[in-house]
Amino acid sequence: MSLYELYAESFPKLIAGLGITIELTVVSLIIAIILGMITCFFKISKFKILKAIATIYVDIIRGTPLIIQAYFLFFGITAALKFTMGNFTAGVIVLSLNAGAYLSEIFRSGINAVNKGQMEAARSLGLPYHKAMTKVILPQAIRIVIPSVANQFIITLKDTSIISVIGAPELMKASNLIVSRNFKAFEIYGFTAVMYFIVIFSLTKILGVLERRLSNGKGSR
Amino acid sequence: MAKVVVKNLHKNFGDLEVLKGIDLEVQDGEVVCLIGPSGSGKSTFLRCLNKLEEATDGTIIVDGFDIMDRNADINKIRENIGMVFQQFNLFPHLTVGKNIKLAPVDRKRLTEEEAEKTARKLLETVGLAEKYDEYPANLSGGQQQRVAIARALAMKPDIMLFDEPTSALDPEMVGEVLNVMKKLAEQGMTMVVVTHEMGFAREVADRVIFMDGGYIVEQGTPEEVFGNPQNKRTQDFLNMVL
Numbered sequence: 300m301s302l303y304e305l306y307a308e309s310f311p312k313l314i315a316g317l318g319i320t321i322e323l324t325v326v327s328l329i330i331a332i333i334l335g336m337i338t339c340f341f342k343i344s345k346f347k348i349l350k351a352i353a354t355i356y357v358d359i360i361r362g363t364p365l366i367i368q369a370y371f372l373f374f375g376i377t378a379a380l381k382f383t384m385g386n387f388t389a390g391v392i393v394l395s396l397n398a399g400a401y402l403s404e405i406f407r408s409g410i411n412a413v414n415k416g417q418m419e420a421a422r423s424l425g426l427p428y429h430k431a432m433t434k435v436i437l438p439q440a441i442r443i444v445i446p447s448v449a450n451q452f453i454i455t456l457k458d459t460s461i462i463s464v465i466g467a468p469e470l471m472k473a474s475n476l477i478v479s480r481n482f483k484a485f486e487i488y489g490f491t492a493v494m495y496f497i498v499i500f501s502l503t504k505i506l507g508v509l510e511r512r513l514s515n516g517k518g519s520r
Numbered sequence: 521m522a523k524v525v526v527k528n529l530h531k532n533f534g535d536l537e538v539l540k541g542i543d544l545e546v547q548d549g550e551v552v553c554l555i556g557p558s559g560s561g562k563s564t565f566l567r568c569l570n571k572l573e574e575a576t577d578g579t580i581i582v583d584g585f586d587i588m589d590r591n592a593d594i595n596k597i598r599e600n601i602g603m604v605f606q607q608f609n610l611f612p613h614l615t616v617g618k619n620i621k622l623a624p625v626d627r628k629r630l631t632e633e634e635a636e637k638t639a640r641k642l643l644e645t646v647g648l649a650e651k652y653d654e655y656p657a658n659l660s661g662g663q664q665q666r667v668a669i670a671r672a673l674a675m676k677p678d679i680m681l682f683d684e685p686t687s688a689l690d691p692e693m694v695g696e697v698l699n700v701m702k703k704l705a706e707q708g709m710t711m712v713v714v715t716h717e718m719g720f721a722r723e724v725a726d727r728v729i730f731m732d733g734g735y736i737v738e739q740g741t742p743e744e745v746f747g748n749p750q751n752k753r754t755q756d757f758l759n760m761v762l
Contacts, residue, residue, distance in 0.1 A: 414607075414609070416605055416607050416609040417609060417611065419572055419605070419609065420603075420605060420609035420610075420611070420668075421611075421623075422572070422595075422598065423570055423572065423598055423601070423602075423603040423672075424598070424599070424622070424623035424627075424671070424672070424675060425595050425596070425598040425599035425623055425627050425675060426595070426622075426623055426626060426627070427595045430626055434622060434626065435611050435622075438613045439611075439612065439613050442613070
C-alpha cells in the first residue's frame with residue numbers, strides 16, 4: 300500500500316475522530332464553564348456547607364489523574380450501580396467535572412484579583428452585594444481570567460485524547476484503531492499529532508485575538 | 521437634628537481593640553475633620569459609619585437610621601451616605617459618565633436621562649465637563665478623585681464621608697480636590713473628613729477632632745485645637761505635622 304493510499308484510506312476516519320474530539324471538547328467546556336461558576340460562587344459564599352462541597356469537589360478532581368476518573372466512572376460506578384453508560388456521555392461527564400474544577404479556581408483567583416476597594420466603592424453607593432458583583436467585580440474579573448481560561452480550553456481539548464481509554468471514538472481512538480490494523484505507527488501517529496497541532500494552534504490564535512479585543516481600548520490598564 | 525450620633529463605639533480586629541469607646545455627634549451641615557497619627561482609628565471610625573467595618577459594640581445612628589440594627593436595610597441607608605476613598609476606587613471598566621450613573625440608575629433614584637443630566641452637571645461642578653466619555657485610566661489622580669466625589673454626589677446623599685481623600689495624590693493635585701470639597705462644605709453638605717491636610721481642616725472645618733490610640737483625645741473649633749491645644753498628645757502631634 301502506497302503512502303497515498305494509506306492516507307486516503309485513513310483520512311476520513313481520522314477526520315470523523317477529530318469531529319468527535321471537537322464535539323467532546325465543546326460540550327464539556329460549556330458544561331464546565333457553568334459548573335466552574337457555580338463552584339466558584341460556592342467557594343466564596345458565606346455558607347460553610349457550600350464552601351465545603353466546593354472544596355471537596357475541587358480537591359478530589361485535582362488530586363486524582365484524569366485517566367483514573369474516566370475508568371472509575373465508566374467501569375467502576377456503572378458496575379457498582381449496575382447500569383451502562385455511553386462512552387461519549389462518560390467522556391463529557393469526566394471532562395466537564397475536570398475542567399469545571401480547574402475553571403472554578405481560575406474564576407475565584409480572578410475575582411480575588413480585583414482590588415477590594417472596588418467592592419467597597421460599589422457597596423458604599425448602596426449597591427447590594429449581587430449587583431456590585433455583576434456590575435463592578437465580574438466585568439473586571441473576566442478580563443483578568445481570559446488568558447487562563449483560554450489555556451484551560453486547550454488543556455481540555457488535549458485531555459479528550461485520554462478519553463480514548465474508555466472507547467469514545469475520538470481522534471486518538473480512531474488513530475489507535477488504524478495503527479492496530481496496519482502497524483503504520485510512524486505515519487498515522489505523526490499525522491494525528493499534526494492534526495491536533497493544527498486545531499490547537501488555530502484555537503490559540505483565535506483566543507489570542509479575542510483576548511486582545513476584550514482587553515484593548517475599553518479603559519484597560 | 522444631629523445627622524450622626526455615635527455612642528460608646530468599640531471596634532475590635534481580633535484581639536486588637538482599635539476603637540475604645542467613641543462618642544460623637546455631627547449636626548446637619550456641619551463639617552467635622554478627624555485628625556491624628558496613623559493607627560489612631562480615624563479611618564476605622566469613618567468606615568463604621570456606613571458599615572464598611574462592622575462595629576463591635578455601641579450605637580451608631582446615621583441620618584436617623586440605626587446602623588447597628590441587623591434588620592436595617594444597609595443598602596438603603598448607604599444610598600444616603602456618600603463616601604470618597606483614598607484610592608479613588610473608580611470603576612476602571614466604565615467611562616466617567618457611567619461611573620457616575622451606575623448607582624443612581626440601578627437604585628432607581630434617577631432615570632437614565634436624569635442620571636445623564638445629573639452626571640454632566642456634577643462633572644461641570646468639579647471642573648471635568650469634557651471628561652464624560654473618558655475612562656478613569658486616562659485621568660490624573662486629582663481628576664479621578666474629583667470624579668469619585670461627583671459619583672458619590674450623584675446619589676444625592678445627606679452626608680459625605682471622606683477617607684484621606686488627598687493622601688494618594690501628587691502634591692500639585694491636592695489643591696484641586698480640596699477646592700471641590702470646600703465648595704461642597706460651603707453649600708451646606710454635612711461632611712466627616714479624615715485628613716492630614718491641616719490647612720484644610722483649619723480653614724473649612726466647623727469642628728476638629730483629634731484622635732489617638734482609639735480615643736477622641738480632644739475636640740473643638742479649629743482655632744481651639746490648632747491655636748490652643750489642651751492635651752499633651754495633641755500638642756505633640758501638631759508640633760510634628762505643622
